Amino acid sequence: xxxxxxxxxxxxLASTKVIQFFTGIIRAKINAIILGxxxxxxxxxxxxxxxxxxQFTQLSMxxxxxxxxxxxxxxxxxxxxxxxxxxxxxxxxxxxxxFMITLLIIFKESVTTYxxxxxxxxxxxxxxxxxxxxxxxxxxxxxxMKGIKGIKYISKARIWIITSNLIIFVPLVILFKLTGAxxxxxxxxxxxxxxxxxxANKIFLKPYRIRLGNILSAPLxxxxxxxxxxxxxFGLAVGSMAILAxxxxxxxxxxxxxxxxxxxxxxxxxxxxLFTGFLLPxxxxxxxxxxxxxxxxxxxxxxxxxALRLATLSLIPFVFILIPYRTFLIKVFYSHExxxxxxxxxxxxxxxxxxxxxxxxxxxxxxxxxxxxxGFFRILFYSLSILVTYIFVPIIGLYGWMLQxxxxxxxxxxxxxxxxxxxxxxxxxxxxxITMSYVLIGISFLFFIDFNLHEFYLKIxxxxxxxxxxxxxxxxxKKFIVEKIHMLKSRKTTx
Numbered sequence: 001x002x003x004x005x006x007x008x009x010x011x012x013l014a015s016t017k018v019i020q021f022f023t024g025i026i027r028a029k030i031n032a033i034i035l036g037x038x039x040x041x042x043x044x045x046x047x048x049x050x051x052x053x054x055q056f057t058q059l060s061m062x063x064x065x066x067x068x069x070x071x072x073x074x075x076x077x078x079x080x081x082x083x084x085x086x087x088x089x090x091x092x093x094x095x096x097x098x099f100m101i102t103l104l105i106i107f108k109e110s111v112t113t114y115x116x117x118x119x120x121x122x123x124x125x126x127x128x129x130x131x132x133x134x135x136x137x138x139x140x141x142x143x144x145m146k147g148i149k150g151i152k153y154i155s156k157a158r159i160w161i162i163t164s165n166l167i168i169f170v171p172l173v174i175l176f177k178l179t180g181a182x183x184x185x186x187x188x189x190x191x192x193x194x195x196x197x198x199x200a201n202k203i204f205l206k207p208y209r210i211r212l213g214n215i216l217s218a219p220l221x222x223x224x225x226x227x228x229x230x231x232x233x234f235g236l237a238v239g240s241m242a243i244l245a246x247x248x249x250x251x252x253x254x255x256x257x258x259x260x261x262x263x264x265x266x267x268x269x270x271x272x273x274l275f276t277g278f279l280l281p282x283x284x285x286x287x288x289x290x291x292x293x294x295x296x297x298x299x300x301x302x303x304x305x306x307a308l309r310l311a312t313l314s315l316i317p318f319v320f321i322l323i324p325y326r327t328f329l330i331k332v333f334y335s336h337e338x339x340x341x342x343x344x345x346x347x348x349x350x351x352x353x354x355x356x357x358x359x360x361x362x363x364x365x366x367x368x369x370x371x372x373x374x375g376f377f378r379i380l381f382y383s384l385s386i387l388v389t390y391i392f393v394p395i396i397g398l399y400g401w402m403l404q405x406x407x408x409x410x411x412x413x414x415x416x417x418x419x420x421x422x423x424x425x426x427x428x429x430x431x432x433x434i435t436m437s438y439v440l441i442g443i444s445f446l447f448f449i450d451f452n453l454h455e456f457y458l459k460i461x462x463x464x465x466x467x468x469x470x471x472x473x474x475x476x477x478k479k480f481i482v483e484k485i486h487m488l489k490s491r492k493t494t495x
């Protein structure tokens with residue numbers, strides 16, 4: 001039952017991310033043709049600066065809001081409690097936001113050179129700073145929907161966000177080229193804010209009659225503030241390292257290889273990000289409040305195994321199609337200028353496999369009270385990424401940057417597994433062991449064929465691995481798939 005519930009809720013969220021995947025391909029193709037590797041590198045850096053800085057400013061306190069909403073929205077005094085949670089969040093994040101913006105303005109020239117490679121792009125830098133308040137406000141509305149597990153409405157908001165942004169993006173980039181692509185970044189955040197507010201107001205703020213006046217007049221609850229500060233301590237440490245790792249690793253690449261190499265690697269980052277972007281946020285949206293509700297280690301283990309299995313089955317078509325057809329797809333969806341990226345993609349995707357598995361394990365840490373340990377592990381994770389990039393980029397070029405996407409996820413997949421095995425008495429189910437082994441053996445086999453045989457065989461064997469996955473499904477999963485097929489057929493017949 002838990003697996004079906006997980007599948008149902010993840011399906012709502014993942015389906016919207018599939019739509020985002022294909023619209024992302026359209027945007028990537030337009031960017032590749034019009035902007036080239038250098039222009040794409042600049043846009044990529046701007047996106048990284050805005051999202052990373054805003055994430056750091058929140059210091060994971062939005063997750064505290066999610067937790068507080070999930071725990072209190074069904075209580076009699078829910079209106080007062082939720083308003084108090086939002087007020088505490090706005091107050092604390094506002095202080096950090098002011099501090100962050102002050103620092104960024106003081107060191108504007110140094111940071112601009114560090115991120116973009118030249119101070120001529122300082123206007124892009126200030127544009128990123130202007131988007132921070134929008135992202136912070138948006139996090140409140142998303143946290144409210146997430147806290148009450150408003151999965152359907154989160155999905156609806158995403159569909160409208162994707163549609164609206166695509167309609168705006170295409171003419172902007174075609175007409176104004178790089179300037180249009182840069183301007184689109186803050187516009188896309190404003191669009192996201194609008195739709196998240198619309199649905200958060202519809203399903204939560206309006207029914208609970210929560211308005212700005214209620215928030216401003218709500219008391220400051222010390223336990224809420226204390227919990228948020230605990231989350232902020234985690235966010236400050238981990239967020240700082242996340243941004244530092246992202247900035248430093250990219251700066252090492254830019255210094256040693258040039259900003260065009262960031263653009264060249266973009267197809268891999270984009271495709272990996274589109275997959276992890278539809279799977280992991282979907283998991284996190286559902287699993288975080290679900291782990292908060294779980295009361296026993298056995299219940300927690302069932303949830304982890306179900307999430308791990310769904311993640312692994314989702315990986316199979318992604319990995320076994322993109323690796324064999326990578327050169328063809330890069331030429332189609334980008335341009336011939338980006339074909340070098342095909343050399344790095346298979347190895348990067350091996351890292352994606354371990355990354356997704358370790359993130360599933362990591363989802364349990366904060367809800368189950370291991371926030372300090374989780375923070376320590378993530379700091380080590382980012383430190384290792386910096387070290388690998390620093391050592392290997394000067395020696396083996398872009399392969400050195402690629403290597404950090406493999407080494408850190410692999411090592412911390414093992415560390416997180418051993419930790420939750422000890423603390424939560426977790427055991428990977430036999431079905432998961434078989435399926436996970438199948439993925440790793442299949443990828444290794446594709447590497448062997450890639451090195452020793454013609455590419456033609458790779459294109460045949462990759463899809464065969466996808467088809468053979470059916471042999472590793474449980475009887476309940478096969479039954480579930482058959483039910484869905486019959487349901488779709490009956491719908492077509494009715495129509």
